[in-house]
Amino acid sequence: MSERRYQGHAGVGATVTGTALVAADDFSARYDLDRIKGVFSRPAHMLRGESYVGRILVLNTAKGGVATAWMLYEMAARKMAPAALVLNTANPIMAQGAAFAGMALIDRFDTDITAVIESGDEATVDPASGLVMVRPRDGGS
Amino acid sequence: MHLNDEEKAMLAGAMGEPVRWAVEQQITVGQFFDAEDFVGVSQVHLMADTESLGEAGVAFLERLSGVSETERRVRVPTVTDPRGIDFTAYKRLKQEDSWAALERRAIDAFTAMGILMTDTCINYQTILPPTFGEHVAFGDTGSTIYANSVCGARSNFEGGPAALAAALTGRVPRYGCHLDRGRRAGMRFTVSDRPRTLSDWGALGGVVGRHCGSYWTIPAIEGIEGAPTSDELKHFGAALASYGSVPLFHMTGVTPEAPDLPSVCDGTPPEPVVLDRGDVEAFYDSFASHDDKVDVVVFAAPQLSLIEMQTLAGLIEGRRVHAECALLVATSPEIKAACDRMGLTGTLEAAGAVVLEGVCFYQMYARETGIANGWTRLMSNSAKLVNIIAGYGYEPMLATMEQCVDAAVAGRAGS
Structure with missing residues (x-):
C-alpha cells in the first residue's frame, strides 16, 4: 500500500489519523450540519446525510458565518466532532475554531486537496509540519 | 510572530489566566496566517449565542x-x-x-467580564459605528463586512472565542483586512440593473458571494449610481458575507476606499463579471417556489432598523396575520424600545406579529423551535436567512417585504 504526501501550510492542533470524508464542497458548522445527529443536513451539500463524527473532513473552503468558531468546541465536548479539517482554503473562523477546540486543521496545498483524497482513505494529518499522509482504502490504488 | 513586552507578559500569565488563554489563542491563529505582530483594537463585537456555545461553551465562559x-x-x-x-x-x-436557563448563565458570565449586553448584529447602525481606518474586532459576518466596506474600518471575521480573546487583550493578530494588501480587489463585477428592494440588494449580494472563491477574494462592484441607503448596503453585505464568506467589498463611487477601480486593484483590473436583472431573478428562483402554504414569515438577519420597522408596520397596519401562519420580526433592544415608544410595536403586534428583541431567528434554536411549532415552509426578505436556514430543516422562500407581508396575511405564497 503506497503512501501519498501532500504539503500544506503549517496548521493548528495535534497529529491525528482517521478515515477521510471528502467532497468538492464548502463548510460551515451552522449552515451545513445537524450537530445533534452528527450528519450533514444542508440539502444542497454534497455530503448530505453523511456522518462526519471522527472523520478527517476534506473540503474546499470555509463558507457562511462565524458560529463554527464556538461550535467545533461544543461538538468536540460531546465527542460529536470531526477528527480534523483539511481544506483548500481556511478562513479566520476555521482557524479560530480549531485553535479553541484543539482540532487539527491544515490548508493551502499546492493541489486541489479534495481531488486527490477519496472518502474512505486513511489519512494522517500533521499540523506542525503541514503534511497530510494518505493511504488508500483496502483494494484501492 | 513578534511579541512586545506586554504581550510576552500576557503569555507568561502575569495578567491572569483569562488573558494568558486569550493571547495564546491569538498567537496560534496569527501564526496560522503568518501575522508578523499584533494591532490594537478600539472595540469588540462578540457573537456568543447559546445555541452555538452549548453547555460546554457556557461552562468555559463560567470558568x-x-x-x-x-x-x-x-x-x-x-x-x-x-x-x-x-x-x-x-x-x-x-x-x-x-435554553433560557443556559442563556442566563452566559449573560452572567459576560456581565461579570464587563461586556455590554447589546444583543445586536446592527451595532454599526445603533451602538457605535466604526470610523475610517479604525482597527476593530467584529464578530458577525454582517457587522464585519459593513464595518470594513461602508465605514472603511478594519476587521477580520472574529468568531466568538477570537472576539472574546481580543476583548481580553485589546488587540488582534495583524493579517487579512488589517493590512493594505489584504484589502485589494481580486474580482470585478459590473451591475447593469440597480436593485430595487432590500431583498434585491440581498439577492445581488448572494449572487456576488456565490462567485467569490473564498474569504480571500475581495470583490469590487461597479455600476451602482448614487449612494445606496444603510439598510440596502446592510442587506447586500450580509448576503455577500453569508454566501461568499467575504469580509469586505468595494463599490466604486460608493464605499470610501473605492473612488474608482484603480484605487482598489493592483495592476490591470480583472475582466468584469456582468450581472443583470436575470441574475437576481435566478437567485430568487433558486429557493422554494411561491405556490404553497407558508408556515412562518421571518424578518431578521440582519435585525431590522427603525426605518425597516416603520415600513413593515405601515404594510401590515389594519391587516391580520393568518391563523395558520406566524410572523416574526427581530430587532435590537435599542430599536425595540424606540418602536415601543413610537407605537410601531403596537401596530405590528395588533396585526398578530411577534416582535422579538435581542435575538435573530437562526441564532435562537431554529431547528427545535420549528419542530415545536410545526414550521417548515419559511418566507423571508433576507437573502442571508434563506441561505442559513435550509440546514435547520426549513424550506425557505425569498421574497420582497411586501410579498412576505401578503403571504403572512394569506397564509400562503403567491395568492
Missing part, C-alpha cells in the same frame, strides 16, 4: 469569568451579537426553559 475582577475584565469596549433567547417571548415560541 474564564470565575477569577478576580481585575483578571477577568475586558480591556476595550465590548458589545454582544444577538442572543439565543428573548426572555419576554420565548414561551410564546414554545421554546424551553432549559
Whole structure:
C-alpha cells in the first residue's frame, strides 16, 4: 500500500489519523450540519446525510458565518466532532475554531486537496509540519 | 510572530489566566496566517449565542469569568451579537426553559467580564459605528463586512472565542483586512440593473458571494449610481458575507476606499463579471417556489432598523396575520424600545406579529423551535436567512417585504 504526501501550510492542533470524508464542497458548522445527529443536513451539500463524527473532513473552503468558531468546541465536548479539517482554503473562523477546540486543521496545498483524497482513505494529518499522509482504502490504488 | 513586552507578559500569565488563554489563542491563529505582530483594537463585537456555545461553551465562559475582577475584565469596549433567547417571548415560541436557563448563565458570565449586553448584529447602525481606518474586532459576518466596506474600518471575521480573546487583550493578530494588501480587489463585477428592494440588494449580494472563491477574494462592484441607503448596503453585505464568506467589498463611487477601480486593484483590473436583472431573478428562483402554504414569515438577519420597522408596520397596519401562519420580526433592544415608544410595536403586534428583541431567528434554536411549532415552509426578505436556514430543516422562500407581508396575511405564497 503506497503512501501519498501532500504539503500544506503549517496548521493548528495535534497529529491525528482517521478515515477521510471528502467532497468538492464548502463548510460551515451552522449552515451545513445537524450537530445533534452528527450528519450533514444542508440539502444542497454534497455530503448530505453523511456522518462526519471522527472523520478527517476534506473540503474546499470555509463558507457562511462565524458560529463554527464556538461550535467545533461544543461538538468536540460531546465527542460529536470531526477528527480534523483539511481544506483548500481556511478562513479566520476555521482557524479560530480549531485553535479553541484543539482540532487539527491544515490548508493551502499546492493541489486541489479534495481531488486527490477519496472518502474512505486513511489519512494522517500533521499540523506542525503541514503534511497530510494518505493511504488508500483496502483494494484501492 | 513578534511579541512586545506586554504581550510576552500576557503569555507568561502575569495578567491572569483569562488573558494568558486569550493571547495564546491569538498567537496560534496569527501564526496560522503568518501575522508578523499584533494591532490594537478600539472595540469588540462578540457573537456568543447559546445555541452555538452549548453547555460546554457556557461552562468555559463560567470558568474564564470565575477569577478576580481585575483578571477577568475586558480591556476595550465590548458589545454582544444577538442572543439565543428573548426572555419576554420565548414561551410564546414554545421554546424551553432549559435554553433560557443556559442563556442566563452566559449573560452572567459576560456581565461579570464587563461586556455590554447589546444583543445586536446592527451595532454599526445603533451602538457605535466604526470610523475610517479604525482597527476593530467584529464578530458577525454582517457587522464585519459593513464595518470594513461602508465605514472603511478594519476587521477580520472574529468568531466568538477570537472576539472574546481580543476583548481580553485589546488587540488582534495583524493579517487579512488589517493590512493594505489584504484589502485589494481580486474580482470585478459590473451591475447593469440597480436593485430595487432590500431583498434585491440581498439577492445581488448572494449572487456576488456565490462567485467569490473564498474569504480571500475581495470583490469590487461597479455600476451602482448614487449612494445606496444603510439598510440596502446592510442587506447586500450580509448576503455577500453569508454566501461568499467575504469580509469586505468595494463599490466604486460608493464605499470610501473605492473612488474608482484603480484605487482598489493592483495592476490591470480583472475582466468584469456582468450581472443583470436575470441574475437576481435566478437567485430568487433558486429557493422554494411561491405556490404553497407558508408556515412562518421571518424578518431578521440582519435585525431590522427603525426605518425597516416603520415600513413593515405601515404594510401590515389594519391587516391580520393568518391563523395558520406566524410572523416574526427581530430587532435590537435599542430599536425595540424606540418602536415601543413610537407605537410601531403596537401596530405590528395588533396585526398578530411577534416582535422579538435581542435575538435573530437562526441564532435562537431554529431547528427545535420549528419542530415545536410545526414550521417548515419559511418566507423571508433576507437573502442571508434563506441561505442559513435550509440546514435547520426549513424550506425557505425569498421574497420582497411586501410579498412576505401578503403571504403572512394569506397564509400562503403567491395568492
